[in-house]
Amino acid sequence: MAEKKSDRTRASILAAARERFGADGYERATIRAIAADAAIDPAMVMRYYGSKEKLFAAAAEFDVRLPDLRGVPREQTGEVLVRHLVERWEEDDTLRVLLRTAVTNESAAERMRQVFIGQLTPAFERAAMDEPAVRAGLIATQALGFALCRYILEFEPIVGLSTDEAVAWLGPTITRYLTAPLPSQV
Amino acid sequence: MAEKKSDRTRASILAAARERFGADGYERATIRAIAADAAIDPAMVMRYYGSKEKLFAAAAEFDVRLPDLRGVPREQTGEVLVRHLVERWEEDDTLRVLLRTAVTNESAAERMRQVFIGQLTPAFERAAMDEPAVRAGLIATQALGFALCRYILEFEPIVGLSTDEAVAWLGPTITRYLTAPLPSQV
DNA sequence: AGCATATGCCAACACTTGTTGACTTTTGCT
DNA sequence: AGCAAAAGTCAACAAGTGTTGGCATATGCT
Numbered sequence: 001m002a003e004k005k006s007d008r009t010r011a012s013i014l015a016a017a018r019e020r021f022g023a024d025g026y027e028r029a030t031i032r033a034i035a036a037d038a039a040i041d042p043a044m045v046m047r048y049y050g051s052k053e054k055l056f057a058a059a060a061e062f063d064v065r066l067p068d069l070r071g072v073p074r075e076q077t078g079e080v081l082v083r084h085l086v087e088r089w090e091e092d093d094t095l096r097v098l099l100r101t102a103v104t105n106e107s108a109a110e111r112m113r114q115v116f117i118g119q120l121t122p123a124f125e126r127a128a129m130d131e132p133a134v135r136a137g138l139i140a141t142q143a144l145g146f147a148l149c150r151y152i153l154e155f156e157p158i159v160g161l162s163t164d165e166a167v168a169w170l171g172p173t174i175t176r177y178l179t180a181p182l183p184s185q186v
Numbered sequence: 187m188a189e190k191k192s193d194r195t196r197a198s199i200l201a202a203a204r205e206r207f208g209a210d211g212y213e214r215a216t217i218r219a220i221a222a223d224a225a226i227d228p229a230m231v232m233r234y235y236g237s238k239e240k241l242f243a244a245a246a247e248f249d250v251r252l253p254d255l256r257g258v259p260r261e262q263t264g265e266v267l268v269r270h271l272v273e274r275w276e277e278d279d280t281l282r283v284l285l286r287t288a289v290t291n292e293s294a295a296e297r298m299r300q301v302f303i304g305q306l307t308p309a310f311e312r313a314a315m316d317e318p319a320v321r322a323g324l325i326a327t328q329a330l331g332f333a334l335c336r337y338i339l340e341f342e343p344i345v346g347l348s349t350d351e352a353v354a355w356l357g358p359t360i361t362r363y364l365t366a367p368l369p370s371q372v
Numbered sequence: 373a374g375c376a377t378a379t380g381c382c383a384a385c386a387c388t389t390g391t392t393g394a395c396t397t398t399t400g401c402t
Numbered sequence: 403a404g405c406a407a408a409a410g411t412c413a414a415c416a417a418g419t420g421t422t423g424g425c426a427t428a429t430g431c432t
């Protein structure tokens with residue numbers, strides 16, 4: 001009896017929650033709508049997850065799973081990183097949930113910071129780069145901007161790009177943010 | 187009597203609305219809160235703007251006012267464009283309103299598309315570029331991603347950049363999106 | 373001054389939200 | 403079969419939302 005009945009409804013609630021949060025954002029995704037999608041009573045959502053805030057926390061739980069960049073030659077790091085991020089983004093809508101909600105929900109924004117600054121910066125620090133935080137931030141601007149335009153705002157020219165095209169365009173940008181010397185201050 | 191009493195309250199409502207929409211997003215910015223900020227009765231907001239949706243439309247009304255890029259040498263177009271956008275963004279919170287709400291509000295998203303795809307693409311078309319829409323889209327990813335990280339998510343390393351530093355980092359990226367040949371398809 | 377109009381305030385409406393508690397049904401064990 | 407716990411249902415709550423109409427006040431014109 002590894003699989004109890006409750007586990008399945010628990011999971012279906014979570015799936016419905018991810019869908020709704022990802023499509024509508026935190027405020028407009030109502031408990032009632034999520035419950036309806038999961039074909040379940042709204043009270044069940046409360047019983048299983050305690051509150052909307054906690055349900056959201058469960059739905060937005062995720063990990064970037066950065067690839068190991070140590071063996072990759074300098075000039076290809078951007079490509080590898082972009083490809084990883086894009087593929088990660090396509091396969092899992094948790095990131096979309098996070099992006100859509102981070103804009104109005106402070107705790108989601110904090111998690112976004114943790115992921116993109118908190119996880120990238122130390123990785124670059126280990127590689128003995130100067131200003132690792134700035135480089136991590138710049139990479140975040142391009143990566144998140146791409147995700148925003150592709151998945152949230154749905155700009156047609158960006159939606160139409162294949163993974164390979166996206167990698168070819170964005171890769172060199174990321175590589176430059178990673179390797180270029182600091183601009184001389186003015 | 188060019189300046190009537192009602193014009194002032196009209197304006198103060200609009201200012202309060204911009205502030206609230208920009209800080210909280212569409213759903214969480216309530217008419218009551220906006221009215222309180224403007225030291226006015228909520229019913230006044232309705233009398234002057236008809237509905238929340240119409241008030242939002244008025245608050246998000248704006249124009250990028252693209253600079254004339256024709257005299258600028260190719261290699262500097264990115265810098266000029268970035269500097270213009272950053273300065274535009276700093277001076278006026280309408281853009282922040284739009285960015286924060288576009289994520290959950292379809293009509294705001296549509297306006298964002300109009301601005302970044304609809305205004306940039308024809309400008310590049312006139313310059314006889316290949317794939318002007320893709321180039322406009324790519325520029326939008328970097329510009330919006332920067333704005334997102336700087337003004338909405340408030341990533342410290344990005345918030346800390348001066349305008350000149352931002353231009354130095356992002357300029358070459360934009361220039362490349364503007365001038366690089368299309369990547370060979372795979 | 374007197375009056376019409378513009379401006380503002382108050383209280384209430386209909387509705388939706390997250391959340392709760394009491395009640396019924398199903399499940400699994402002995 | 404009998405029973406306790408789990409799982410699910412139902413109706414209601416308190417709070418907050420956009421929105422409306424009626425009533426008071428101030429303003430400007432003659």
